[in-house]
């Protein structure tokens with residue numbers, strides 16, 4: 001057990017999170033390994049965002065513990081170990097910042113309170129923009145991008161930050177097929193670099209292309225293993241509370 005804690009990038013043990021009367025996470029034990037893309041699947045309200053917030057140290061469990069590369073999640077976040085690509089609804093796209101500014105935010109943790117960017121910061125931002133193929137869009141206001149380009153801008157922020165753990169909340173929502181393919185390729189490359197990639201998605205069709213393994217969540221972990229096994233009708237029925245084939249046919253959980 002001790003060895004697993006030291007080697008797993010994300011380790012959760014018996015984690016319980018309540019919001020008043022609502023039990024969002026009910027004894028979640030999960031070990032997410034580096035070097036792979038892990039898909040997190042669950043219906044609306046199943047606790048996916050709460051799980052991400054717990055990993056980022058923004059929500060404290062009522063019970064159990066979470067370790068990120070052996071560290072407390074809040075410490076890991078301050079050290080820049082954890083990067084986050086938010087749901088589009090959670091971003092103010094009218095905010096007057098450029099794509100380059102957003103990516104530079106990934107460097108803030110290294111710049112101290114002055115936030116003065118050094119040549120190494122500019123080089124890291126340029127490299128991250130290049131990697132997500134947004135160099136030509138660097139000076140655009142962030143809202144003047146397509147859905148897929150917006151997601152790639154936030155992935156670039158995580159790359160510039162050199163986050164070891166990258167959490168992506170619904171990265172394919174409102175994204176065209178070409179951007180989806182670019183994001184999938186990027187995530188696979190980042191995993192191959194030894195990062196830990198955890199992606200929540202409603203898009204069960206994208207899962208086989210995207211993920212090396214899958215976690216089914218309904219307040220607790222129902223399944224963690226291979227993607228094709230996760231997509232078996234009996235497993236989807238447990239996760240979504242209705243016929244799993246229907247979920248696959250319609251491609252959402254709402």
Ligand SMILES: Nc1ncnc2c1ncn2[C@@H]1O[C@H](COP(=O)(O)OP(=O)(O)OP(=O)(O)O)[C@@H](O)[C@H]1O
Nearest residue numbers: 019022023024042043044045046047048049050051
């Ligand atoms: N701040 C909060 N206060 C009270 N209840 C909350 C709060 N945040 C989440 N919940 C509740 O906790 C449960 C889990 O919510 P969570 O947002 O983690 O689910 P989710 O799987 O991310 O959902 P979605 O797919 O709709 O984003 C839900 O019942 C939700 O209503």
